[in-house]
Amino acid sequence: MTEFMLNGTPVSSASPEDTPLLWVLRDELDHKGTKFGCGIAQCGACTVHLDGTPTRACVLPLSAVAGRQVTTIEGLASDAGEALKAAWVSEQVPQCGYCQSGQLMTAAALLEANPSPSDDEIVNAMNGNLCRCMAYGRIKAAVKVAAGRGEGQA
Amino acid sequence: MSRLAKPDLSRRRFLAGAVGGSCIMGLGLALPGCSPRSAVESLAAARPDATFAPSLWYEIDGTGAAHIFITKAEMGQHVGTALARIVAEELGAAWSQVRITHVDSHPKWGVMVTGGSWSVHTSFKALSQAGAAGRQLLQAAGAAHLGVPVEACTVADGQVSAGGNSVSFGTLVSAGLPEADLSAEALDALPLKAPEARQLLGKPVAALDIPAKSAGEAVYGLDATLPNMVYAVPLLPPTRYGSVLTRLEDGAAGSVPGFLQTLRIEDPSETIQGWGLVIAESLPAAWKAAEKVVAEWTPGPTAEVDEAALFAEGARLADDPAEGVRVVDHGEIDTVLAGATKTLSAHYRTASALHFTLEPQNALAHFDEAGHCHIHGGNQWQSLILPVLSKALGLAETDITLHQYALGGGYGRRLFGDQMIPAGLAARALGRPVKLVLNREQDSRFDCVRSPSVCRFDAALSAEGEVLGIDHGVAAGWPTLSMAPGFLAPGLNDSGRFDSFSISGADHWYTLPAHRVRAINNPLAQKTFLPGWLRAVGPGWIGWGVESFMDELAHAQGVDPIDFRLARLDGAGPNGGDSPANEGGALRLRAVLEAVRERSGWGRSLPQGSGLGVAVAHGQERGMPTWTACVAEVAVAGDAVSVKKLWQVIDVGTVIDPGGARAQAEGAMLWGLSLALYEGTAFEAGQVRDRNLDRYTPLRMKDVPELDIHFAESTAFPSGLGEPPLIAVAPAIGNAIFAATGKRVRDLPIRLS
Ligand code: FES
Ligand code: FES
Numbered sequence: 075m076t077e078f079m080l081n082g083t084p085v086s087s088a089s090p091e092d093t094p095l096l097w098v099l100r101d102e103l104d105h106k107g108t109k110f111g112c113g114i115a116q117c118g119a120c121t122v123h124l125d126g127t128p129t130r131a132c133v134l135p136l137s138a139v140a141g142r143q144v145t146t147i148e149g150l151a152s153d154a155g156e157a158l159k160a161a162w163v164s165e166q167v168p169q170c171g172y173c174q175s176g177q178l179m180t181a182a183a184l185l186e187a188n189p190s191p192s193d194d195e196i197v198n199a200m201n202g203n204l205c206r207c208m209a210y211g212r213i214k215a216a217v218k219v220a221a222g223r224g225e226g227q228a
Numbered sequence: 229m230s231r232l233a234k235p236d237l238s239r240r241r242f243l244a245g246a247v248g249g250s251c252i253m254g255l256g257l258a259l260p261g262c263s264p265r266s267a268v269e270s271l272a273a274a275r276p277d278a279t280f281a282p283s284l285w286y287e288i289d290g291t292g293a294a295h296i297f298i299t300k301a302e303m304g305q306h307v308g309t310a311l312a313r314i315v316a317e318e319l320g321a322a323w324s325q326v327r328i329t330h331v332d333s334h335p336k337w338g339v340m341v342t343g344g345s346w347s348v349h350t351s352f353k354a355l356s357q358a359g360a361a362g363r364q365l366l367q368a369a370g371a372a373h374l375g376v377p378v379e380a381c382t383v384a385d386g387q388v389s390a391g392g393n394s395v396s397f398g399t400l401v402s403a404g405l406p407e408a409d410l411s412a413e414a415l416d417a418l419p420l421k422a423p424e425a426r427q428l429l430g431k432p433v434a435a436l437d438i439p440a441k442s443a444g445e446a447v448y449g450l451d452a453t454l455p456n457m458v459y460a461v462p463l464l465p466p467t468r469y470g471s472v473l474t475r476l477e478d479g480a481a482g483s484v485p486g487f488l489q490t491l492r493i494e495d496p497s498e499t500i501q502g503w504g505l506v507i508a509e510s511l512p513a514a515w516k517a518a519e520k521v522v523a524e525w526t527p528g529p530t531a532e533v534d535e536a537a538l539f540a541e542g543a544r545l546a547d548d549p550a551e552g553v554r555v556v557d558h559g560e561i562d563t564v565l566a567g568a569t570k571t572l573s574a575h576y577r578t579a580s581a582l583h584f585t586l587e588p589q590n591a592l593a594h595f596d597e598a599g600h601c602h603i604h605g606g607n608q609w610q611s612l613i614l615p616v617l618s619k620a621l622g623l624a625e626t627d628i629t630l631h632q633y634a635l636g637g638g639y640g641r642r643l644f645g646d647q648m649i650p651a652g653l654a655a656r657a658l659g660r661p662v663k664l665v666l667n668r669e670q671d672s673r674f675d676c677v678r679s680p681s682v683c684r685f686d687a688a689l690s691a692e693g694e695v696l697g698i699d700h701g702v703a704a705g706w707p708t709l710s711m712a713p714g715f716l717a718p719g720l721n722d723s724g725r726f727d728s729f730s731i732s733g734a735d736h737w738y739t740l741p742a743h744r745v746r747a748i749n750n751p752l753a754q755k756t757f758l759p760g761w762l763r764a765v766g767p768g769w770i771g772w773g774v775e776s777f778m779d780e781l782a783h784a785q786g787v788d789p790i791d792f793r794l795a796r797l798d799g800a801g802p803n804g805g806d807s808p809a810n811e812g813g814a815l816r817l818r819a820v821l822e823a824v825r826e827r828s829g830w831g832r833s834l835p836q837g838s839g840l841g842v843a844v845a846h847g848q849e850r851g852m853p854t855w856t857a858c859v860a861e862v863a864v865a866g867d868a869v870s871v872k873k874l875w876q877v878i879d880v881g882t883v884i885d886p887g888g889a890r891a892q893a894e895g896a897m898l899w900g901l902s903l904a905l906y907e908g909t910a911f912e913a914g915q916v917r918d919r920n921l922d923r924y925t926p927l928r929m930k931d932v933p934e935l936d937i938h939f940a941e942s943t944a945f946p947s948g949l950g951e952p953p954l955i956a957v958a959p960a961i962g963n964a965i966f967a968a969t970g971k972r973v974r975d976l977p978i979r980l981s
Contacts, residue, residue, distance in 0.1 A: 090485065093512045101510060106451040107444025109636070111586045112668045116921035119586055147444030162442035166434065166887050169304030169895055171441030172448060172586045172636030201930045204921065206586040206637050207304045208898035209891065210929045 081149025091137035118203030154185035169207035283358035292398025303638030306435035318359030320383035449605035457661035465502030470528025486513030535910035542682030546701035552746025553719035559742025568688035576773030587636020606635035613645035672919035676760025679705035683773035697742025705753030733767030775843035775959035841964030847952030858956035900957025902927035908977035
């Protein structure tokens with residue numbers, strides 16, 4: 075039995091310890107906002123926060139989260155997270171939307187660590203998240219909008 | 229108000245609608261086991277007097293909310309928003325009261341297909357008329373309610389108004405409206421709004437599907453679940469066709485917790501050949517077990533085929549002027565070529581390319597107690613896969629329902645729902661719901677690949693370099709031949725039948741004294757894999773050759789590539805356009821080309837190693853063109869090509885939704901860039917070689933150049949946008965590389981090494 079905190083609530087899973095966290099989240103704990111794209115840590119669709127650090131759930135064994143804090147898109151409620159979700163709507167970012175949970179989680183970790191990133195810092199942080207619809211221009215613009223708002227509140 | 233009971237009824241309906249709302253998340257897409265359409269139908273049946281349904285396409289409830297039924301797939305183009313706006317515009321609905329519902333497959337919807345950038349184009353008239361019909365009836369009812377003549381009333385924002393008084397749609401619907409069933413003639417006779425009277429179309433709007441997609445709440449096929457379901461993962465054979473599964477044993481899989489069994493798939497439709505399945509209680513268990521089962525095949529006949537063999541077969545056919553169905557043929561090209569002082573010939577090739585939808589293919593199948601088969605998953609062409617499923621499952625099409633979800637990328641892959649077949653067969657064999665999921669590598673191996681292609685061009689030139697005629701042979705695998713042979717089109721002069729989707733773009737708008745286009749099926753491609761429609765389809769790869777070769781001809785003649793094109797875009801004869809959809813013809817292409825020349829600063833001097841290249845396109849088809857002209861600025865250092873900026877001017881006719889249009893254009897242009905420089909794979913031993921992101925590498929954020937996108941002002945008939953802006957990008961880049969380096973690239977993806 076592996077116990078961890080999911081979006082602030084204690085949860086447990088009886089799955090084998092080598093089970094990728096992604097499938098525990100999606101199919102056992104019914105948190106389906108985290109997506110599966112590649113399974114080899116290359117697309118970012120499965121990005122969650124592990125103790126605040128963006129992490130690829132498709133290659134993260136369940137054993138690695140024991141006793142730790144996991145945040146998914148469903149629990150993304152930090153100031154940066156809220157600002158990003160609002161900016162995603164105001165900038166009309168998503169196309170098919172499938173990559174966007176991962177994009178938002180990566181962007182939230184960026185803004186939590188660096189509230190006013192430069193363009194290059196945004197691109198470096200977001201480059202590992204594939205958007206097959208190629209909505210990159212709007213993703214970048216929305217991160218900037220969210221960062222601006224974050225500054226305003228600070 | 230005389231009928232006080234009515235508002236109460238409408239309130240109950242509103243509450244019931246809110247319950248229905250729990251079944252309808254975000255997009256209004258079905259949650260597992262809960263069909264929004266049937267929820268709506270049962271509500272309507274309970275209180276028919278509080279529902280006004282003047283058309284198949286929408287109904288208005290007692291609160292005044294207009295529920296628009298969307299038969300098109302949502303895959304990033306915000307199609308529900310675009311279509312709902314067309315209805316709402318003519319209906320006079322308040323946009324804040326518009327809801328969309330993506331419907332399940334049902335015969336009443338007619339043909340269900342989303343592709344070819346057709347959605348707005350093909351739905352515009354019918355949805356406008358449906359909206360206008362509702363407006364007319366509401367206006368009459370409103371006039372009666374207000375006690376004024378019909379002509380005195382205006383309809384807007386969900387209100388019928390006259391002389392300072394108004395009544396809402398909700399009140400009118402609650403009070404009850406007469407049944408309306410307008411004939412096709414009556415619909416045709418309805419007056420539609422003049423473009424300048426439009427309130428919604430052409431104005432910015434927030435897409436209705438975006439909030440859910442910005443909160444992880446949109447529901448995709450992969451998210452669908454049903455009680456008691458099991459997971460299935462495939463064991464794919466060495467070839468798409470003709471492999472026989474000779475051995476399938478549990479082996480060591482029995483030791484994997486959650487493993488249930490293996491299953492051999494026998495598909496009477498022969499779409500799925502040689503598959504085994506591993507069934508387990510979870511996906512990780514199924515994948516772990518799949519590594520331990522024993523599966524052996526006798527490979528099919530194409531197990532040794534590679535990309536070089538596919539190209540060789542394409543070139544052999546394209547090089548033979550006798551080969552190919554004649555699609556364009558005027559001016560006696562054989563004679564012109566034989567008599568020419570000079571000729572210029574070239575091969576242009578494009579390598580295999582993948583859809584790589586970020587959501588891998590999946591399907592959840594289930595038989596209910598009555599034996600009706602339900603399949604849950606995102607799909608672009610329900611009307612195509614239903615007959616195949618009918619054959620595979622031995623069921624009438626009316627005994628199968630496809631439940632629609634958001635598509636985690638379509639791009640043409642989900643035009644075919646072939647993965648639904650093994651899911652359905654397994655669900656029946658096991659007697660419980662089966663969720664079939666392909667992993668990423670399997671999704672790539674099982675893709676309906678964009679066929680490798682070879683174009684052969686032969687131009688006849690006069691002594692002065694004037695172009696006298698062009699022969700163009702185009703060889704590739706044909707999606708339509710495998711998946712929808714009924715759609716093959718007859719060629720000229722009884723020269724056979726051809727896949728129009730694998731030749732569009734060769735029938736360009738340049739006026740040439742002699743021109744022949746030969747559409748050639750590459751039979752080796754057809755046998756090796758299932759050729760697919762990939763975003764922008766034929767023009768997406770045919771445009772590469774056509775526009776690069778135009779550039780070669782311009783340079784051979786020593787003429788500026790834009791001047792060279794303009795001289796041939798004269799709108800003469802058939803190139804003047806022949807229908808409302810392509811009115812203006814080549815002159816509109818000319819206009820966008822002139823505009824992009826201006827915007828890009830064409831002709832300015834650039835640093836050493838940099839260059840500008842141009843290309844035009846008329847995607848997707850001659851009968852439904854979107855006119856585009858693209859300029860690329862590249863810098864070349866050694867073998868490395870860097871695209872600095874892309875300009876594109878687009879004439880799509882009336883722009884229905886400016887924000888959505890721009891998003892589609894951005895995505896399509898970056899796809900064009902990605903296919904030009906970053907994507908592309910090859911067949912190796914009968915299989916797709918590059919199957920995951922370690923080797924198949926679509927464009928990332930750091931690769932995005934500056935984009936300058938401009939839409940021509942137009943009130944012409946609206947065309948499509950999801951694909952056309954892709955087409956001219958690759959040839960513009962290739963032509964820019966020539967301008968920068970003098971090196972002509974003829975293979976896509978572009979590799980200078
Ligand atoms: S699914 Fe985890 S990075 Fe792609
Ligand atoms: S919006 Fe479709 S993959 Fe990013």
